[in-house]
Amino acid sequence: MVKTKDIDITPDKSLIKKLGLTGYRTEQAIAELIDNSIDARISGKIEHVDVRLDFDRKQISVTDNGTGMNLGDLQNALTIAKETKKEGEKLGQFGLGLKSACSNLGKAFTLISTKPDSNLEYTAKYDEEQWLNDKSKNWTNFEIEESEKKHRWNGTIILISKLKIPLYPNQLSNFKKRFGIRYGPYLKNRQIRITINSRECKPIEPELEEGTKRKISIQLPSGNTIKGWVGLLEKRSIKGDYGIHLIRKGRLIKAYDKFGIRQHPEVAKIVGELSLDHVPVNFHKTGFFEDSLEYKEAEKFFRTDPVVVKTLRSSSSHKTSTSEIQSILNYKQGVIPEIPIDTRISSADAKSLLHKAEHFTVHGANNAEVTFVDGDFGIYSIEKNDVGLLKILVNRNSDAFKAFKNPLFLLGLIRIEAELYLKSSQKISEFLEERNNRWVQFVSDFLPRTEIHKSKKTEKIVPLPNYSLVSDLIELHDHIKEKFEHDFEFTGLSTLRPFLQNAYNKIFYNIQTVNGAGQELLELINEHSPKITVLLDPKDVELETIQKLSSTEKIIIIREYAEKISTTWAIPEKAWFDLYYEVIKHGLTLYKDELIIILDDLLENNLIDKTKLRSLARHRKIHDEIEEYLGSE
Numbered sequence: 001m002v003k004t005k006d007i008d009i010t011p012d013k014s015l016i017k018k019l020g021l022t023g024y025r026t027e028q029a030i031a032e033l034i035d036n037s038i039d040a041r042i043s044g045k046i047e048h049v050d051v052r053l054d055f056d057r058k059q060i061s062v063t064d065n066g067t068g069m070n071l072g073d074l075q076n077a078l079t080i081a082k083e084t085k086k087e088g089e090k091l092g093q094f095g096l097g098l099k100s101a102c103s104n105l106g107k108a109f110t111l112i113s114t115k116p117d118s119n120l121e122y123t124a125k126y127d128e129e130q131w132l133n134d135k136s137k138n139w140t141n142f143e144i145e146e147s148e149k150k151h152r153w154n155g156t157i158i159l160i161s162k163l164k165i166p167l168y169p170n171q172l173s174n175f176k177k178r179f180g181i182r183y184g185p186y187l188k189n190r191q192i193r194i195t196i197n198s199r200e201c202k203p204i205e206p207e208l209e210e211g212t213k214r215k216i217s218i219q220l221p222s223g224n225t226i227k228g229w230v231g232l233l234e235k236r237s238i239k240g241d242y243g244i245h246l247i248r249k250g251r252l253i254k255a256y257d258k259f260g261i262r263q264h265p266e267v268a269k270i271v272g273e274l275s276l277d278h279v280p281v282n283f284h285k286t287g288f289f290e291d292s293l294e295y296k297e298a299e300k301f302f303r304t305d306p307v308v309v310k311t312l313r314s315s316s317s318h319k320t321s322t323s324e325i326q327s328i329l330n331y332k333q334g335v336i337p338e339i340p341i342d343t344r345i346s347s348a349d350a351k352s353l354l355h356k357a358e359h360f361t362v363h364g365a366n367n368a369e370v371t372f373v374d375g376d377f378g379i380y381s382i383e384k385n386d387v388g389l390l391k392i393l394v395n396r397n398s399d400a401f402k403a404f405k406n407p408l409f410l411l412g413l414i415r416i417e418a419e420l421y422l423k424s425s426q427k428i429s430e431f432l433e434e435r436n437n438r439w440v441q442f443v444s445d446f447l448p449r450t451e452i453h454k455s456k457k458t459e460k461i462v463p464l465p466n467y468s469l470v471s472d473l474i475e476l477h478d479h480i481k482e483k484f485e486h487d488f489e490f491t492g493l494s495t496l497r498p499f500l501q502n503a504y505n506k507i508f509y510n511i512q513t514v515n516g517a518g519q520e521l522l523e524l525i526n527e528h529s530p531k532i533t534v535l536l537d538p539k540d541v542e543l544e545t546i547q548k549l550s551s552t553e554k555i556i557i558i559r560e561y562a563e564k565i566s567t568t569w570a571i572p573e574k575a576w577f578d579l580y581y582e583v584i585k586h587g588l589t590l591y592k593d594e595l596i597i598i599l600d601d602l603l604e605n606n607l608i609d610k611t612k613l614r615s616l617a618r619h620r621k622i623h624d625e626i627e628e629y630l631g632s633e
Contacts, residue, residue: 002501003049010469011080012131012137013131015080016080016103016128017132017314018035018545018549019099019103021082024100024101024104024286025522026171026453027175027179028101028286029101029102029104030051030060030062030105031179031182031285032063032097032100032101032285033098033101034099034179035251035285036077036095036098037049037066037155037156037184037192038186038191038192038219038251038418039063039066039404040066040067040068040069040155040156041064041191042066042358043222044192044194046065046191047066047192047193048192048194049063049064049192049194049195049213050064051194052196052197053167053171053196054167055169056448057161058167059159059160059161059163060092060105060106060159060160060163060167061158061159062157063155063156063157063363064078064155064156064514065153065155066156067115067117067154067155068113068114068116068118068120068156068530069113069114069115069156070118070120070122073113073124074122074124074192074276075512077602078098078099078111078124078142079097079099080099082382087109088434091334094106097285102158103128103159104158104164104165105145105163105164105165106160106162106338107128107162108125108126108127108160108161108162108561109126109158109160109161109573110123110124110126110158111123111125111156111157111158112159113155113156113157114149114153114154114155115154119148119149120147121147121148122143122144122145123144124142125143125146126299127162128162141286141459142277146466149265150280154442155359163320164481166519171632172196172199173273173428173525174198175196176199176201178255179196180193180201180202180203180204181255182251182252183201183252184203184204184205185203185247186250186578187201187202187203188205188388193317199508199537205364206231206282207233207234207235208231208232208271209231209232209234209391210316212231213230213231214307214311215229215307216229216230216272216274216302216305216307217275218301220297220301222293222294222297223421224294226274226275226298227274227275227396228244228272228273229272229416230244230270230272230307230311231272231273231310232269232312232314232315233269233272234312235269235271237244237266237268237415238482239323240479240527240528241256242267242268242270242271243255243257243258243261243263243271244258244260244272244273245257245271245273246259246277246288247273247287248276248279248612249277252415253276253281253286253288254286254287254288254392254530256271256531257303257340259274259299260299260303260308261312263302267312267315268315269315270311270312272311272316274298274302275402276294276295276485276553277286279292280292280294280407281312281360286529286530290531300532303308317565319488329369330342363512368390368391368418368591369389370392370394370414371391371392371394372394372396373393373394373397374395374397375393375398376395377393377395377436378394378397378435378436378437378439378440379393379395379398379400379401379410379436379439380394380395380401381394381395382394382418382421382432382598384425390421392414392418394414396452399440399549400436400439400440400443403443420562430565445518449573451483466498467495467607468495469494470495470496470497470498470509471540472497472507472509473490473494473509476525476528476532477568479524479528479567480483480524480525480568482526482529484517484519484521486513486514486520486521487513487514487565488511488513488521488565489511489512489513489565489575490509490565490568490569490570491510491511491512491569491570491575492508492509492557492570492578492579492581492582493510493573493591494509494511494569494570495508495511495569495570495575495576496572496602499597499601499602500591500594500597500598501597502592505551505553506546506552506554506590507553507555508556508557508588508590508591509554509555509557510556510558510559510578510579511556511558511559511561512558512559512560512561512562512565513558513560513561513579515560515561516560517560518536518537518559518560522534522536522558525556531552532552532555533546533555533556534558535555535557536560537555537558537559537560540586541587543557543587543588544589547588547589557582557588572607572608573608573609573612573613574616576598576599576602576613577613577616579591579595579598580626580629582627583595596629599629610630611628613630614626614627614630
């Protein structure tokens with residue numbers, strides 16, 4: 001005989017706190033609250049949403065003059081997963097956003113709300129510490145204060161305090177720009193007005209090359225339709241700000257997504273917008289479910305649409321090419337070159353372009369051959385061959401050559417000196433020899449304080465077989481190296497992943513940086529790799545929660561350590577030690593059984609120096625613990 005029993009499955013009181021550990025960026029969490037304000041706007045009126053970042057009090061507030069809430073509405077808003085909005089009507093969908101966003105930003109928040117036709121206002125207060133420690137309070141007796149209005153108003157005020165995230169002045173301009181993109185359609189149509197510390201957000205639209213904007217409307221086999229447009233930027237984006245804005249119900253979900261296109265400089269001019277109203281999104285609306293049939297179908301037919309294909313081809317034809325080098329080499333004073341050099345090209349792109357270059361001919365009264373080589377002399381040499389033709393050898397391997405922020409402009413100098421050589425070869429030869437010697441001395445004296453010396457040192461630090469930064473992180477590493485001004489180092493599984501014996505659904509990579517630079521690094525990674533979850537100095541409970549709840553496969557942990565960082569990815573001893581520290585000291589239990597296996601493999605392949613490992617352990621004062629692992633070898 002089968003018996004049934006009723007059990008209590010009331011959620012644990014820590015649920016609100018855990019909802020805040022879902023990987024929001026600060027901008028995304030505030031946007032979640034703005035979404036609720038937009039959903040509550042009064043028909044026919046322009047709603048004002050005011051965001052305040054209070055640097056002195058360390059508080060964040062979001063205020064609107066929308067429809068507001070009565071007691072029942074506020075109860076629904078605070079109830080986990082309670083959703084009263086009809087599908088297709090509102091930006092909100094799961095009934096989780098308000099609680100998770102507030103908890104992500106701070107340990108305490110207050111909600112005050114009232115309706116236009118009411119004389120009453122309602123206040124709800126949540127304090128994480130009090131809520132968890134007060135045994136008399138639970139889900140069934142959460143207190144709401146009711147009071148009479150002191151003045152006539154309507155809408156909702158959300159005040160977040162005891163912040164978990166840092167506030168810094170750059171956020172004002174960053175949020176102003178990003179909300180201008182995110183809520184562009186609402187701002188442009190005058191449905192809402194958003195201010196951040198009294199600064200108004202304006203709809204941001206890309207500057208398009210004339211005649212390149214084309215509408216698209218694609219009927220999918222499933223019966224759904226995706227609509228939008230694609231076009232070409234006037235100037236190629238050097239910061240990765242190209243791609244498709246993916247929109248759902250008028251609200252931006254992903255900005256500059258490489259939806260249906262590859263991430264490559266050749267297509268760095270294509271932009272567009274696409275409405276995917278039928279495609280499911282995650283509960284904090286920071287991304288679509290990319291494994292869903294709806295997403296895969298939309299991406300497939302967008303990628304093969306004739307309008308999109310034609311635009312992609314046009315973008316590729318505008319790519320920076322070696323013709324730009326030719327335009328500089330053939331420069332003549334007072335004559336505008338037919339193909340002007342792109343002065344906004346990044347140093348990374350310039351160096352990449354120059355490393356592809358091989359041989360050019362400079363045209364003029366006396367033609368000159370220019371050859372790019374990797375030699376062991378100065379920046380370049382100039383000479384005549386047996387038939388009197390000028391030969392210029394440009395040494396890409398010279399430290400002086402690398403010292404130029406954009407080496408393309410060095411070619412202009414070379415071109416001018418080549419002309420001088422034609423006028424007096426003997427004098428210019430003596431000058432070039434002296435100049436190259438002085439450049440060598442200059443590099444020796446000053447280069448250690450430059451980025452070039454840093455990269456030179458880091459690129460040569462781990463010349464070990466079968467040991468390198470994992471392929472997942474190479475592009476991100478190069479992006480950080482180009483954009484990030486502070487020291488950083490990939491460590492732990494960032495290099496040791498190939499030594500794992502067991503496969504895991506989640507891979508935790510580590511980056512270390514200096515104190516105070518973690519938030520900037522976090523935002524830089526999120527902008528470049530939005531599909532990777534990033535945690536800044538997470539506590540043990542946060543790691544435990546992420547291991548259990550996160551659906552993301554790749555997770556990066558940023559640690560702000562004051563120790564001197566001299567390399568951009570760690571030597572094997574430090575990588576293993578840092579992994580050990582995350583597992584044993586910070587609660588990353590996923591790889592606990594792998595520590596000894598990884599160490600054995602590293603020792604077997606002569607990649608670990610026990611002396612260096614013991615030195616690291618003594619520095620962290622856990623020498624005895626490490627000896628236990630070394631002794632089992």
